[in-house]
Amino acid sequence: MTAPLLSESSEAVVRATAAVVAAHAEEITGVFYPSMLAAHPELLRVFNTGNQATGEQSKALAASVVAYAVQLIDPAAPPFDHVLRRIAHKHVSLGIRPDQYTIVGRHLLAAVGEVLGDAVTPEVAAAWDEVYWLFATQLVAEEARLYHLAGVDPALPVRPYRVVRRVQETAEVVSLVLEPADGEPLPEILPGQYVSVFADLPDGSRQPRQYTVSSTRSGARLQITVRRVRGRDGAPDGRVSAFLHDTVAVGDLLDVSTPSGDVVVEDAQAPLLLASAGAGITTVLPVLEHVARTQPQRKVVVAHADRTPADHALREAVLRVGAELDDFTALAWYEQPEPGDTTSRRGFMDLSEVPLPEGVQVFTCGPLPFMRQVRATVLSRGVPAAAVRYEVFGPDLWGAAPEPEVAPVPHQGVHPQRVGV
Ligand SMILES: Cc1cc2nc3c(=O)[nH]c(=O)nc-3n(C[C@H](O)[C@H](O)[C@H](O)COP(=O)(O)OP(=O)(O)OC[C@H]3O[C@@H](n4cnc5c(N)ncnc54)[C@H](O)[C@@H]3O)c2cc1C
Ligand code: HEM
Incomplete structure (x- = not known):
């Protein structure tokens, strides 16, 4: 996807105001949601009340709009396509329709005005309106494509x-x-x-x-x-x-x-490392089933972290399907292993010593701190960033929070309270 261009006049205004909008972005989305949901209570049936209460959806929306604006004005900005794809998939799974973009746009821009006050001159309002509609147009187009491919009418999602x-x-x-x-x-x-x-x-x-x-x-x-x-x-x-x-x-x-989500395993030959914690195990079994059906010769390593063996869901099913592969390794870390268990490891997942096959592709799913640790460790061991994919079981706040140092920290992993997203 190529980013569309802002008009020259808006580009100058967005350059001049991006920092102030970014600094107030969460405040803006914090005003936006209550006002939109009060005016359109029917949307309470598609918005997740849990993510509203914790503020996570607000943060994700704010981070995405700021990142979108930055990549419009800065050719060296990080790639944005995967963010756009993730949002579009989520929207399609919720049956979001093009006409609803008018509602969101109206309330979002009103919230910008309310939070930034007099700083929002007509030129500033027009420039950010343009940013919003460029973003909206790209999302609507991608969502139309996904609805079409899935044969889904967004009115009957x-x-x-x-x-x-x-x-x-x-x-x-x-x-x-x-x-x-x-x-x-x-x-x-x-x-x-x-x-x-x-x-x-x-x-x-x-x-x-x-x-x-x-x-x-x-x-x-x-x-x-x-x-x-x-x-x-x-x-x-x-x-x-x-x-x-x-x-x-x-x-x-x-x-x-309709099934959605773009963090999927493709039918390449590359060996796979599937690193999960807690409920993240749900992404491991379908991948193994697929590999067993279509490429049983493909090498797969699964690594899972949980509190105890009794909390480790789908363990038997994973081992059963894994046994259908030619080259399968299963590793487990438990904070409290069973007494006498000599096969699993104690404590948090530590991938610094695990043999990584040449050209490995890494898929990780679990709480954010866990996934950051997995990523940092495999990057430090020479796996390229493009070979690491992750799925977040909530609004994606990966980009909204600071990145950790890219260095392995032995025996440090998931916080016990956070295992199981
Ligand atoms: C792509 C994706 C895939 C997923 N796959 C799975 C899966 O396979 N298995 C799985 O189990 N889950 C999965 N999830 C997570 C799942 O969608 C839900 O988020 C999860 O089940 C929690 O929903 P809930 O309604 O039970 O909790 P909610 O009611 O939404 O509550 C969520 C959190 O918000 C807190 N909260 C709610 N209200 C307040 C308040 N007023 N004040 C403070 N805190 C509050 C709750 O205590 C809780 O911690 C996935 C999520 C995504 C995005
Ligand atoms: C340009 C406009 C929009 C942007 C930038 C945007 C952005 C986002 C982002 C970043 C997420 C979180 C994705 C994730 O990581 O899971 C999201 C989810 C969502 N969006 Fe949008 N969105 C837009 C328009 C809309 C519209 C028009 C609607 C319909 C009213 C809508 C409804 C939702 C809902 C219901 C969710 C899931 C919320 C949750 O799970 O808490 N969005 N959107």
Whole structure:
């Protein structure tokens, strides 16, 4: 994707004001969401109330708009395509439509005016309006392409699926096996993709959440694997994960989106390292299933970190499918291994000593601090940055937070409280 050009006059204004907008970006998005959701309560059925409460969605939106503006005015800015693709996939899974960009634009630009006050002259407003609409146009185009490829009408973005089985994987993790209830076959699902599941909650509200398709082994059904999210320090428990654990039963219907997400494994020959922590394991099993089906000779190393072996969901399934590969290695780190366990390692994941095959591609999924550590370690061992991909189980704040030093820190990994996104 080539970035479009700002008009000359707007470019000068954006150059002059980018720093001040960046400095206030989170304040702006913090004003924007409440005002838009108050004016359009119907949007509460697509926006995630958890991410609103924690402010994560605000941060992700602010960071993306600032990064977009910077790459418009600075040819040396970091590549932006992957950010745009990630947002477009997320939007498509939620059924976002082109007409809704007018609503977001109006409230976002009003929030810029409210926060920056007199600094927003008509020229400044016009320049940022142009930035917004360039971004919006690129997103709308990419989303139109994705809807078209998936054969999905954005006015009808979900299909009903019936829960045909529940599997209690661990005390805190349940898998739901879902079958299309409209008699049509499963859509194409690439290994690593997620679906948005729309939950009609007992209080009458409707809330979407994304869940990785953790298995498609049967070919006619898809499986999601859900970790129960507990509230910490007085925060409430997760709404949708609790609903899926406690209320949804075999036979119930759930509205499910088209599979989305661009962090997928391609059919290259390169060996794979799949590094996961906690609920991040859900991205590992579908990749292994795919490799077992299509390239069983491909070398795969899986590395997983969890609190205890009892918390390690999908472990047996991963080992079973891994055994179908010609060259498969499974490594595990537990903060509290079982007494007498000589095969797994104690403590946090440390990839500094693990043999890395030549030309390895790394996929990582888990809490952000864990993924940063994985990335830093493999980069320090000579893996090129382009060979490392990650999936965030929430709004992507990777770019919004500072990067760590790129150096391995032995025996330092996931904070115990953060294992299991
Ligand atoms: C691409 C992607 C793939 C994913 N795949 C999986 C998967 O395979 N398996 C899986 O288990 N999860 C997955 N997730 C995460 C999943 O989408 C949900 O985020 C998760 O289930 C939590 O949703 P919830 O409704 O239970 O929690 P929410 O109700 O959304 O709460 C989330 C957090 O916000 C806090 N919070 C809520 N309200 C407040 C408040 N008022 N004040 C302070 N804090 C508050 C809660 O305590 C909790 O910690 C994925 C996410 C993404 C984006
Ligand atoms: C140029 C305009 C827009 C930008 C820059 C933008 C940006 C973003 C970003 C950065 C995310 C987080 C992606 C992630 O990392 O997961 C996101 C998610 C989302 N966007 Fe947009 N967006 C825009 C327009 C819209 C519109 C028009 C709507 C519809 C009303 C919308 C609804 C949503 C929703 C519901 C989510 C998921 C929120 C969550 O899970 O908390 N967005 N968007």
